[in-house]
Amino acid sequence: MIFYLARANLRHNRLRAILTMLGIAVSIGAYFTSAYYFSHMVEGLPLVEVKLPADILVSFRTPVAAQQVLGELKGVAYYEPVGILYAHTAGGPLEVLARSLDSLLIPPGPMVDGVLPMEPGEVILPAAMAHALGLSLGDSTRFLYSQGRRQVWFDYRVVGLYEPVFERFALPVISLDTAGPLATYAQIVYYLVLDDPVETDRLGRTLLKDRDRVRWLESERLVEETEAFQAWREHYGRAQSSARGLVLVLLGISGLGVLNTVLLGLYQRRRELGILKALGLKDTQLFHLFLLEGVFLGLGGLVVALGGAGLAMKALVHMGVLPVFGLDGAMARNATLAAVAVSVIPAFFPASMARDRSAQELLSAR
Amino acid sequence: MSEPVWALSARGVSRWFRLDHQKITAVDKVSLDIPTGTIIALVGQSGSGKSTLLSLLGGLDRPSEGQVFLDGKLFGDPVLVSESQRAELRQRHIGFVFQAYNLISTLTAVENVMFPLRLAKLRPALCREKAMHLLGEMGVADRAKHLPSQLSGGEQQRVAIARAIVHEPGIILADEPTGSVDSKNGAIIMDLITGLCRKRGKTVVLVTHDPSVAEVADRIVHLKDGKIAGVEA
Secondary structure, eight states: OHHHHHHHHHHHTHHHHHHHHHHHHHHHHHHHHHHHHHHHHHHHSOOOOOOOTTOOSOOOSSHHHHHHHHTTSTTEEEEEEEEEEEEEOSSOGGGOOOSOGGGGGOOSSOEEEEOOOOSTTEEEEEHHHHHHHTOOTTOEEEEEEEETTEEEEEEEEEEEEEOOSSSSEEEEEEEEEOOTTSSEEEEEEEEEEESOHHHHHHHHHHHHTTGGGOOOOTTOEEEOHHHHHHHHHHHHHHHHHHHHHHHHHHHHHHHHHHHHHHHHHHHHTHHHHHHHHHTTOOHHHHHHHHHHHHHHHHHHHHHHHHHHHHHHHHHHHHHTSSSSOOOOHHHHHHHHHHHHHHHHHHHHHHHHHHHHSOHHHHHTOO | OOOOOOSEEEEEEEEEEEETTEEEEEEEEEEEEEOTTOEEEEEEOTTSSHHHHHHHHTTSSOOSEEEEEETTEEEEOSSSSOHHHHHHHHHHHEEEEOTTOOOOTTSOHHHHHHHHHHHTTOOHHHHHHHHHHHHHHHTOGGGTTSOGGGSOHHHHHHHHHHHHHTTOOSEEEEESTTTTSOHHHHHHHHHHHHHHHHHHTOEEEEEESOHHHHTTSSEEEEEETTEEEEEEO
16 A cells, blocks of 8 residues: 555656656765775776886786786786885886886796896796707707697797796786876786797797886885885775765765655645545554655665666776676675665655644645 | 443543644534434634534544544543554544545545555455446546546545545545535535435534535534534534
8 A cells, every 4th residue: 555655656756756766876876986996996997008118018007907918818828926016106107117127037937057038039948848858058949839720930049947837938027016096006027827939939029129228217215015005005995985985975965865855745745644644544654655755766766776887887898998897796785775775764754754743734734 | 221322422622722832722622422324514614613623523633632432432532542543443434525625646536535445455456346336426437547636626526525435434524525616516515425425324524614515414513712602403
């Protein structure tokens, strides 16, 4: 009965109900935006190619992002971070450059003989592999590579032997991690571990190209890892608090919208509410009627918000604006709670007003 | 010999309001017994307290003093009867017809008539059947699916009468039932109320200032300044 009345009333005042639902949807949308940002901000940061003076491959925001991109390169098996350097700077991310090409020369295992490759065409091999192939320092060897139906090969000169840590070929790579919106940048050194030597060689040539043109930034102040993390956490916390505050304000505004709608409904319908009471509708039923109207508004707003956010996210992911579709169960659950809160809590006041007035009082309203 | 059980009975009922620290007495120690199956008219000038008395008799308001009995059971009391109890008794025993029709604007004519039955938790299909039957008796069955705003004043009042009697209450309280319709429709409305109620043995209490409407009553109670000024058979 109450359900029926609530539905009829909202249907009758559908424009007002729709606008209120949209208000709720907007505030829930703000929650989704905020939650998405803080859930996926790291992945969501745009991948910027930072062209270093040494032309060191690319710079990725995070190892995860690196994995996503590098995963598209055929043959990349996995990557292995080997060290992180942090630097604070007052400047933008481009001001923070590679520490040193020395880091490029971190071998994928301890060297047992020879030197690191310095020129294209030079290669270091695992000692056991060289032994099996009957190769020693200075020898040349050919690596075969299948490229579709064709067989291609590259000749290498063995300049060093190392004790392999990995079973596959590996290249040390430096990337920059801007660590979010902070002026804290991390230089991550990791190995790209590749399945095939040709790709290893290609990347290696890129890495080594122009190595002499690397310049140092004297203004950098290296900080401890813990200090960098601490600063990051503080900034992150402040940003998160601000976003939460903003979402709460928006939810509050939409709650006021619900209050306005329900209160207006109360004032407009006082005589009708009096009739309902005269006909035998109990105070508690009238109270629940108002709450139910609030719930309908909230759920309507939630459905619009969920649908809108889902479609918008899919579209943005499709367009490449967002990295991943981030609408998950936790977000949906929190949004539901928020929708119920912003719709039911404001409805309490008018519901109580309606409940506490006698039928005669309501009937005599003009 | 046992005392007769009245359909409605008021015992020393008063109702006053406080307005700017001033006590305004709308009904002043009224005692009235209304026998079952009769039509009683409450007449008086504007401000004489007739509508307030009707509200007290119908349990829409709580008396400041005195008691109201419905079929011999305590119905209105300043303290003893809760709003919830009165709501339940109203729903079972009383039907209201108001001057301004007072239909629920968001419900269609048939849904308005179904409402008291839905409150009584009857099956929706049965509610609809009963409501349609009664709307047919009222001559407005063809307007069943229309909202109140799409009906004329006379049609709305007929729907309101149907709603007042659909759940078979023993008592019908009508506050100026013809006050918002023209004389022709007023006569039709009164014929419907009296005809249906006499046929069904209902007790009717109607408030009016129109002598021609009061004429249909078995008894006319004159009110003045909140008190009974005289009773006319």
